[in-house]
Amino acid sequence: MAKLNSTKIILGSFFIAVIIGTLLLSLPFASKDGNSTDFLSCLFTATSSLCVTGLVVVDTATHWSFFGQLIILILIQVGGLGVIVVTSLIAIFLGQKISFWQRTTLQEALSVQKVGGIIKLVMFVIRLVIIFELSGAFLLFFQFVKDFDLPTAIWYSFFHSISAFCNAGFDLMGAREPFSSLTFYQSNTLVNVVVMFLIVFGGIGFSVWDDIITRRFHFRKYKLQSKIVFFTTLFLILLPAIYFYFYEFQTLPTKTRVLSSLFQSVTTRTAGFNTADFNDMTDVGKSISMMLMLIGGSPGSTAGGMKTTTIAILIISTISVFKRQNEPHIFNRRIGMQIIKNAMTIFMMYLNMFLIFAFLICNLCGFELMDTLFETASALGTVGLTLGITTKLSSLSMVFIIILMFLGRVGALTFIYAIIPSLNSEPGYISENVAVG
Numbered sequence: 001m002a003k004l005n006s007t008k009i010i011l012g013s014f015f016i017a018v019i020i021g022t023l024l025l026s027l028p029f030a031s032k033d034g035n036s037t038d039f040l041s042c043l044f045t046a047t048s049s050l051c052v053t054g055l056v057v058v059d060t061a062t063h064w065s066f067f068g069q070l071i072i073l074i075l076i077q078v079g080g081l082g083v084i085v086v087t088s089l090i091a092i093f094l095g096q097k098i099s100f101w102q103r104t105t106l107q108e109a110l111s112v113q114k115v116g117g118i119i120k121l122v123m124f125v126i127r128l129v130i131i132f133e134l135s136g137a138f139l140l141f142f143q144f145v146k147d148f149d150l151p152t153a154i155w156y157s158f159f160h161s162i163s164a165f166c167n168a169g170f171d172l173m174g175a176r177e178p179f180s181s182l183t184f185y186q187s188n189t190l191v192n193v194v195v196m197f198l199i200v201f202g203g204i205g206f207s208v209w210d211d212i213i214t215r216r217f218h219f220r221k222y223k224l225q226s227k228i229v230f231f232t233t234l235f236l237i238l239l240p241a242i243y244f245y246f247y248e249f250q251t252l253p254t255k256t257r258v259l260s261s262l263f264q265s266v267t268t269r270t271a272g273f274n275t276a277d278f279n280d281m282t283d284v285g286k287s288i289s290m291m292l293m294l295i296g297g298s299p300g301s302t303a304g305g306m307k308t309t310t311i312a313i314l315i316i317s318t319i320s321v322f323k324r325q326n327e328p329h330i331f332n333r334r335i336g337m338q339i340i341k342n343a344m345t346i347f348m349m350y351l352n353m354f355l356i357f358a359f360l361i362c363n364l365c366g367f368e369l370m371d372t373l374f375e376t377a378s379a380l381g382t383v384g385l386t387l388g389i390t391t392k393l394s395s396l397s398m399v400f401i402i403i404l405m406f407l408g409r410v411g412a413l414t415f416i417y418a419i420i421p422s423l424n425s426e427p428g429y430i431s432e433n434v435a436v437g
Contacts, residue, residue, distance in 0.1 A: 007414045010082075014050065014410050021046030021075045030068035037063070040398055047402045049075035051409035052302060054169025054272030054384020055375075055401065057391050061174035066155075072170060073159055079409065080166025080202065080302035081129065085122060124213070125206045129165065132201055136161030139194045143185075164198035167303040169272015169384030179391075186275040187256040192263050199271040200237070203297030204229055224333045225309060229298045232308040236295065240288055241265035248285045249276070268292035270303040272384025279387055283370060286387075290374055293381035294350055296408075304382025304408045306350045313343040342413065349412040354380055357404055361397045365389070379404035 025042040028034050041057050048055050049072045060069065078086050103118045137157040144153040156172055163170045173180050185191040201209075211226040219227070244261035252260060260276050267273050268289045278286060296305010313328075317340050320328035328335045358376040362369050371387045378385045379401045393401065407415055 010414055011410055014079075014406065017050050017075070017078060018043070018046050018406070021050055021071060024071045025064075025068055027067075030065060030071065031063060032065045032068075040395055044398050044402055045072065046075060047405050048384070049168070049170065050079035051382050051405040052076055052079045052166050052168040052270070052304065053379060053382040053405045053408070054163075055379060055386060055390050055405065056170070056179075056384075057393070057398065059174035059178040060170055061172040062178055069159070069172065073162060076166050076168040076170060077162055080162075080168065081125070085125065121206065121210060124210060128206065128209055132198065133158075133161050133165050136165060136194055136198045140191065143188060143190050160195070161198060164195045164271065164273065165202040165302065167199055167202050167270045167272070167297060167301075167382070169267070171273060181274045183275055183277070186260060187253075189255075189259065192259045192275065195271075195273060196263055196266045199266050199269075199273075200233070203270060203301045203303035204233055205298040205301040207300050208298065224331055225299070227331050228309050228312045232312045233298065236269060236292060236308065237262070237265050240268070240292060243288060244285065248281050264289070265292070268383065268385065270296045270305050270381055270383050272378075274385055278374070278385060286370060286374055289385070290377040293377040293383045293385065294354060296381045296383075305380075306346050310343045310346050313339060314347060317343075346413055349416075350380060353404065353407065353412065357400050361393070361400055364397050365392065365394055367392075375401065376404060380408040382408040 022039070022043045024030065025046055026036055026039060028036050031037050037058070044055075044057050047053075058064075060072065064072065137160075140161055141153055141157040144156045147153070148156060159170075159172055162168075169181075171181050173182060173184060176184060182191065182195065205225075207223075208226045208229050211222050215221045222230075241261045241264075244264050245257060248264075249257045249260045263273075263275050264278075269292050278289065281289070294306060295311050296307055297303020298308045313335060316330050316335060317328045328340065354373070354376050357380075358369070358372040361367065361376065362372040365372075367375075367389050371389050374385070374387050375389055377383070382405060390401075
């Protein structure tokens with residue numbers, strides 16, 4: 001085990017968890033009709049759950065039994081926290097000593113800069129998750145108890161609170177109408193606000209929350225990552241919401257229009273719930289949604305995607321070129337060249353996977369290109385939104401989407417680092433200029 005680096009451990013732990021989830025969902029009593037669900041559908045659902053995506057080939061409420069839904073919820077919780085965090089937490093409760101390589105793996109999983117204090121951070125994360133998810137369930141219960149019987153209201157409150165905080169997008173509203181998500185609550189202020197806050201809180205990153213709790217309102221003392229996450233998240237919520245308000249939801253009443261605009265802006269960055277039909281949006285609205293899905297949440301959070309910091313670093317680097325600065329910087333801090341190289345690599349990997357898999361699925365299934373681009377962006381960003389083609393995917397296309405969901409959650413760069421050995425030394429080549437642009 002000591003020979004395995006942290007990236008291989010993270011990759012392997014997610015793979016094992018997906019297989020276990022698939023086997024459990026394939027049990028006859030996991031479905032409502034008492035029959036075993038086919039392996040590929042179970043694999044798709046388990047991957048979507050663990051990778052907190054939300055894409056489904058069968059309706060969660062009508063197909064799966066309570067046992068099946070419970071397995072999905074457990075996978076969502078484990079996937080949201082990270083398999084490594086959950087296994088380490090179990091080891092801590094059992095009184096086992098956490099070795100240095102385990103702490104290094106936790107550092108990688110939580111996207112923090114130092115190994116020191118990592119166990120304290122894990123315990124902080126667990127307390128934070130419990131507080132947010134219980135609070136969300138408590139607030140949602142006030143609405144769900146009006147719409148369902150008491151046991152169902154309690155179950156739905158916990159399920160949707162955990163699903164929202166983990167940015168999973170799985171819902172049980174198919175009991176009213178299959179694949180309806182939260183469209184019945186489009187005008188409901190309580191459900192919209194609670195779910196939006198859970199999505200945002202879960203998606204900004206645990207290290208950022210540690211900064212908030214430690215430094216409180218002393219913003220100048222925050223780490224650079226926290227500052228970038230704050231401003232990028234705010235920008236990515238407000239700017240698209242303004243567009244949606246003026247160009248996508250003009251016919252709705254003012255209150256519903258505001259809620260729908262904000263909700264669609266928030267949910268597209270890896271959450272997967274929807275209160276409006278994306279099929280009714282213009283191509284521009286769908287394109288903006290795809291960009292938001294690919295960006296996703298922040299490092300060390302429950303969200304997927306290429307991350308807010310990645311796109312922010314690229315923008316900062318671009319601005320520095322325009323200004324002819326020697327080094328890109330922000331908040332009086334310099335951005336290292338290695339960070340810029342990593343950001344550009346992640347961006348190019350996501351862009352290529354997004355396009356290539358969309359082209360493959362488009363040719364395989366004969367869908368419209370916009371629909372397949374939306375689907376692959378949703379899978380790679382671990383979002384879970386769809387234009388209605390998920391249930392119509394061929395077996396091979398389902399495998400493609402499974403691969404995208406998996407890579408979107410564990411991280412494409414993590415996957416590459418895990419399978420390609422690092423070089424101990426590199427030859428010193430002569431530098432030569434190349435004209436670009």
